[in-house]
Amino acid sequence: MTNNNGDSETVTLSHTKGDSRLKIDKEIELLIRAKYPIISLLSWEEDRITRQLKQMAAELDIENVRTWSFSRGFDDEDLSLGPPKDPISALDDCLKDEQDGVFIFYDFHPFLRDHASRSLFNRKLRDLAIAFRESPLLRTIILISPIADIPDELEKDVTLIDYPLPEVGEIDDIFEETIKTTGAKSLLSPSDKEKLLKAALGLTVNEIRNVFAKAVVDNNQIQAEDIQFIIEEKRQIIRKSGILEYYPLEEEFDSIGGLNALKEWLRQRSNSFSYKAREFGLPEPKGILLVGIPGCGKSLSAKAVAAEWKQPLLRLDIGKIFGGIVGSSEENMRRAIKVAESVSPTILWLDEIEKGFAGMKDGGDSGVTSRVFGTFLTWMQEKNKPVFVVATANDISKLPPEFLRKGRFDEIFFVDLPEPDEIKEIIAIHLQKRNRDPEDFDLEMLAKIAKGYTGAEIEQIIISSLYTAFHTNKDIDTAMIETAIQETVPLSKTMETEITALRRWAQKRARFASEVRTTGSDQMKPPIKPLTKLRFPYMFDNQQKANTFSEFKELCKENESEVWENISAGRMEKWLERNNFFELAAETAKLRDYTNNDIAFEQFLALLEKVS
Ligand code: ATP
Numbered sequence: 001m002t003n004n005n006g007d008s009e010t011v012t013l014s015h016t017k018g019d020s021r022l023k024i025d026k027e028i029e030l031l032i033r034a035k036y037p038i039i040s041l042l043s044w045e046e047d048r049i050t051r052q053l054k055q056m057a058a059e060l061d062i063e064n065v066r067t068w069s070f071s072r073g074f075d076d077e078d079l080s081l082g083p084p085k086d087p088i089s090a091l092d093d094c095l096k097d098e099q100d101g102v103f104i105f106y107d108f109h110p111f112l113r114d115h116a117s118r119s120l121f122n123r124k125l126r127d128l129a130i131a132f133r134e135s136p137l138l139r140t141i142i143l144i145s146p147i148a149d150i151p152d153e154l155e156k157d158v159t160l161i162d163y164p165l166p167e168v169g170e171i172d173d174i175f176e177e178t179i180k181t182t183g184a185k186s187l188l189s190p191s192d193k194e195k196l197l198k199a200a201l202g203l204t205v206n207e208i209r210n211v212f213a214k215a216v217v218d219n220n221q222i223q224a225e226d227i228q229f230i231i232e233e234k235r236q237i238i239r240k241s242g243i244l245e246y247y248p249l250e251e252e253f254d255s256i257g258g259l260n261a262l263k264e265w266l267r268q269r270s271n272s273f274s275y276k277a278r279e280f281g282l283p284e285p286k287g288i289l290l291v292g293i294p295g296c297g298k299s300l301s302a303k304a305v306a307a308e309w310k311q312p313l314l315r316l317d318i319g320k321i322f323g324g325i326v327g328s329s330e331e332n333m334r335r336a337i338k339v340a341e342s343v344s345p346t347i348l349w350l351d352e353i354e355k356g357f358a359g360m361k362d363g364g365d366s367g368v369t370s371r372v373f374g375t376f377l378t379w380m381q382e383k384n385k386p387v388f389v390v391a392t393a394n395d396i397s398k399l400p401p402e403f404l405r406k407g408r409f410d411e412i413f414f415v416d417l418p419e420p421d422e423i424k425e426i427i428a429i430h431l432q433k434r435n436r437d438p439e440d441f442d443l444e445m446l447a448k449i450a451k452g453y454t455g456a457e458i459e460q461i462i463i464s465s466l467y468t469a470f471h472t473n474k475d476i477d478t479a480m481i482e483t484a485i486q487e488t489v490p491l492s493k494t495m496e497t498e499i500t501a502l503r504r505w506a507q508k509r510a511r512f513a514s515e516v517r518t519t520g521s522d523q524m525k526p527p528i529k530p531l532t533k534l535r536f537p538y539m540f541d542n543q544q545k546a547n548t549f550s551e552f553k554e555l556c557k558e559n560e561s562e563v564w565e566n567i568s569a570g571r572m573e574k575w576l577e578r579n580n581f582f583e584l585a586a587e588t589a590k591l592r593d594y595t596n597n598d599i600a601f602e603q604f605l606a607l608l609e610k611v612s
Helices: 019-033 046-059 087-096 109-113 118-134 168-182 190-199 205-217 225-240 260-268 275-280 298-309 318-322 329-342 353-357 368-382 420-433 443-449 455-471 478-487 496-509 542-558 569-577 581-594 598-611
Strands: 038-042 065-069 101-106 139-145 158-162 244-247 287-292 313-316 346-350 387-393 411-415
Touching (some): 019 139, 019 158, 046 065, 046 101, 046 205, 087 101, 087 118, 109 118, 190 225, 205 225, 225 244, 244 329, 260 298, 287 496, 298 346, 313 329, 318 353, 353 387
Parallel strands (some): 065 101, 101 139, 287 411, 346 387
């Protein structure tokens, strides 16, 4: 990979051969030697892992390695004598086996979750764990499955390990093996070979074998052009996984009007994944959260970062994580992270993240959302691979507060409606995109009347003016754009309350993505004062209502940094429509101990301002 300075960037490829395999296998070996009774390996690659385990067992002088599957029973069973061993008898066999042994079970997870069999299997495994621990023999059960589904009751007995996909060293081995077995010729220069190996990151051993085999099949040689072919194949494979999507790098910073502070922040970090940056003592950036009004360039910015940093862009479809289409939600999240890490350095784009995590607050999914969310946050906190996360959100009130805590993201940017200078740039960009010279238009005047319009609306205005021009056999001009602006009702009119609330929130908790208004987290935050408990009588008389309300409002003002939860904007609107501040105040106070929703609080203040 070439970085922005044009330097050849090899640091991420500087693994020694089979590096990760050795590390993870050493860990497993240690567990076996320490008599850990049950190890659960999370992976799709049972063949590859079985090979590694056999090798490892041989090094430990353990000859007794058996594999079991529901369809085949044990690999050494004579099926002519009867049906394959059922899972319980298979476990009994392991218990009775009076010699050192590694017992590999494929896809055992359904038995541990199935209602009818669950208690029997869990108990059996626990008995086995106790017996293995107490015995002087070295015996370990290894469960290999693509789903991490260990029931709570087994947590203390089972060690769960996420088995990584092959790294560059192992891919190199497969490459050499392909060359050898096919007799193909490699015409790759050392740097092209590095690129080719890197292009295969993120794939399983079988997938890598297949793409390499496909690459040599037509002319029995591997050349630089095959790198593109492998990237394309990988794109297809990742797409088939249904969760991550490869995005073509087509937008650039120049196609974003305004948002200068954000662009500058990102430009400053464009080489921050390099070896030089590490040597200099810089930490690797984790990611940013872009919050703001729909259609103002959040997604556009995510795409542009990837192009500017020259890194692949992977879009994670949060909806599909929970969609139950491909597998369990937690497994989906884990898999997405694994694939993103294996193709790193990369940009992982999570679009409209609040949509995925909204279920958390309703509590209607028996904790699945919060577990998925926990997996993601823990990864964000601990990640040591260069995966830069760009998360975007329109409605911050739906995001769990943990998300917004300092330290998760490097920065939270607020993307506001464009200011006139930015509108000018946006109009110019969209005219240029359609081969018109911005110089021919009165951008100054147009920018003034388009205040309050989003970038997406401005783009649509240009497009509809072009239609008008085409229809009337003229070319687009300032007057046509002016008319289109006047005919469009901007979103900001219908979303006034939400936008005001979002801005208030952003003023204290985010950086403004546009230079003109950069204040945000640079500002001193007001100190948090403790919130005195308010007590509401069940019945209010008018005087009590008035007193309570003014006291409440005072408290709200004093506690601007206090966090509030569960006041939905809809409910507030309803109460306010009925002019029922009291109920609102009472409800808010009741819920305040849950805390943790600043935006609800800001919305509340914004609404109060509007109606009072
Ligand atoms: P949403 O939350 O609805 O997805 P968003 O903030 O992510 O909105 P984008 O998808 O980035 O908005 O914007 C939609 C389109 O509007 C962009 O593809 C681009 O054509 C245009 N646009 C928005 N903002 C800008 C901008 N600042 N400069 C140039 N074009 C813009």
